[in-house]
Amino acid sequence: MDEHLAANRANWDDRAAAHAARDGLGYRVERYVADRDRISDVVAFDRERLGDIRGVRAVHLQCHIGTDTLSLGRLGARVTGLDFSSVAVAEARALVAESGDAGSVDFVVSDVDGATTVLGTGGFDLVYTGIGALCWLPSIERWAGVVAALLKPGGRLFLREGHPILWTMDETLDDDLHLRHPYFEQETPLSWDDASSYVATGRPLTATKTYEWNHGLGEIVTALLDRGLVLTMLVEHDSVPWEALPGQMTERPDGEFALAERAGVAPLSFTLQAEKPLR
Ligand SMILES: C[S@@+](CC[C@H](N)C(=O)[O-])C[C@H]1O[C@@H](n2cnc3c(N)ncnc32)[C@H](O)[C@@H]1O
Numbered sequence: 563m564d565e566h567l568a569a570n571r572a573n574w575d576d577r578a579a580a581h582a583a584r585d586g587l588g589y590r591v592e593r594y595v596a597d598r599d600r601i602s603d604v605v606a607f608d609r610e611r612l613g614d615i616r617g618v619r620a621v622h623l624q625c626h627i628g629t630d631t632l633s634l635g636r637l638g639a640r641v642t643g644l645d646f647s648s649v650a651v652a653e654a655r656a657l658v659a660e661s662g663d664a665g666s667v668d669f670v671v672s673d674v675d676g677a678t679t680v681l682g683t684g685g686f687d688l689v690y691t692g693i694g695a696l697c698w699l700p701s702i703e704r705w706a707g708v709v710a711a712l713l714k715p716g717g718r719l720f721l722r723e724g725h726p727i728l729w730t731m732d733e734t735l736d737d738d739l740h741l742r743h744p745y746f747e748q749e750t751p752l753s754w755d756d757a758s759s760y761v762a763t764g765r766p767l768t769a770t771k772t773y774e775w776n777h778g779l780g781e782i783v784t785a786l787l788d789r790g791l792v793l794t795m796l797v798e799h800d801s802v803p804w805e806a807l808p809g810q811m812t813e814r815p816d817g818e819f820a821l822a823e824r825a826g827v828a829p830l831s832f833t834l835q836a837e838k839p840l841r
Contacts, residue, residue: 566700566751566773567646567673569769569771569772569773570698570772570773571646571647572769573767573769573770573771573772574626574645574646574647574649574650575647575648575649575650575769576649576767576768576769577759577763577767578626578627578647578649578650578653579649579653580759580763580764580765580767581626581627581653581759581761581763582627582650582653582656582657583763583764585764587761587762587763587764588761588762588763588764589627589629589761591627591629591653591657594629594632594657594661595657595660595661598636598661598662599636600633600636601633601636601637602629602630602633603803603816603817603818604629604630604633604693604722604803604817605630605633605634605637606633606816607722607803607816607817607818608720608722608833609637611720611795611797611833611835612637612720614638615634615637615638615639615688616637616638616639617638617639617640618638618639618640618687618688619639619640619685619686619687619688619714620634620639620640620641620642620686620687620688620689620690621641621642621643621644621677621681621686621688621689621690621712622634622641622642622643622644622690622691623644623674623677623689623690623691623695623708623709624644624645624674624691624695624698625643625644625645625650625651625654625669626645626647626650626654627650627653627654627657628643628650628653628654628655628657628658628667628669629657630690630693631643631654631658631667631669632654632657632658632661632663632667634667634690635658635663635666635667636663636666638666639666639688640666640667641666641667641668641690642667642668642669642670642681643667643668643669643670644669644670644671644672644674644677644680644681645669645671645672646671646672646673646674647671648671651669651670651671654669655668655669674699674705674708675704675708677708677711677712678708678711678712681712683711683712684711684712684713684714684715685712685714686712686713686714686717687713687714687716687717687718688717688718688719688720689709689712689713689717689718689719689720690720690721691709691719691720691721691723692720692721692722692723693722693723693724693802693803693804693831694723694724694760694804695723696721696723696777696782697724697729697774697775697776697777698774698775699775699777700749700751700775701747702747702777702781702782702785703785703788705785706782706785706786706788706789706791707789709786709789709791710786710789710790710791710838713791713838714838715838715839715840715841716837716838716839716840717837717838718794718835718836718837718838719786719791719834719835719836719837720833720834720835721782721832721833721834721835721836722831722832722833722834723831723832723834724802724806724830724831725779725798725799725802725828725829725830725831725832726745726776726777726778726779726782727741727745727828727829727830728802728806728807728828728829728830728831729743729745729774729776730742730743730744730745730776731743731806731807733806733807733808735807735810736807736808736809736810737809737810739807739810739821739824739827739828743776744776745776745778746776746777746778746781747775747776747777747778747781748775748776751773751774751775752773752774752775752776753771753772753773754771754772754773754774755770755771755772756770756772757770760804760805760806761804779832782834783796783834786836790838790839791836791837791838791839792836792837792838792839793834793835793836794835794836794837795833795834795835796832796833796834797832797833797834798829798831798832799818799829799830799831799832799833800820800821800825800826800828800829800830801814801818801819801820801830801831802818802819802830802831803817803818803819803831804819805819806819806830807821810822810823
């Protein structure tokens with residue numbers, strides 16, 4: 563594993579423990595134990611676009627501590643969550659054991675690039691991923707190759723992700739929108755050093771260095787088309803499920819954050835679906 567991925571993994575190990583702590587902060591995972599019908603806000607947002615997934619064999623790439631993964635399980639899918647953070651996967655396994663979801667949900671530790679080594683090829687009706695996932699991957703072309711390889715013929719990718727326009731914005735400003743970071747994928751990552759996370763945590767992080775890559779919307783679509791997938795949905799949204807631009811957003815009742823002023827001036831996230839043709 564190269565130095566960027568190693569630093570990112572240390573940061574995610576650190577974050578996973580903080581996000582899963584039963585301290586009323588982080589992802590507040592105790593809600594999924596207390597209410598066995600609870601679906602995460604992220605999965606609920608796309609429920610209509612997701613459709614009926616009962617009986618579907620799904621993989622959730624970059625599943626983190628498993629809250630969206632178990633939500634897909636609660637909608638009837640048989641889901642395998644994959645994440646390169648062994649701490650995140652341990653937390654996810656503990657959560658589904660406690661919440662009663664272990665029958666339909668399991669987890670593997672792997673880098674996205676190694677997904678077919680642990681999960682094989684052509685085994686999944688659904689690849690689900692997103693919300694702060696693609697920005698951790700250096701190559702959108704490699705990612706698209708993994709997605710295409712995991713899918714059965716006739717299977718589909720479901721991606722809800724922060725919009726690449728959002729990732730260009732300077733999140734340190736609390737009174738203006740300013741394009742600061744590259745829109746297109748660059749070989750050299752953006753580097754950060756930050757002891758905080760995107761949700762409140764009970765303690766500061768200690769593994770603070772991270773590296774991220776943006777991928778333009780055209781680059782994402784083209785990478786999927788180049789792998790033979792057929793685009794079936796691309797919807798841009800004016801909201802995201804976390805406070806991406808602190809000080810400039812208001813939270814909606816569904817857990818989505820939109821710009822407080824000038825809502826709709828820019829797309830903040832998108833939902834994309836693509837199918838692997840039957841032949
Ligand atoms: C923001 S979370 C996204 C998951 C989901 N949206 C959520 O919030 O629960 C990003 C996840 O990607 C994982 N990750 C980052 N780079 C990865 C890689 N190269 N391979 C596998 N997982 C990776 C991290 O460990 C983290 O759990």
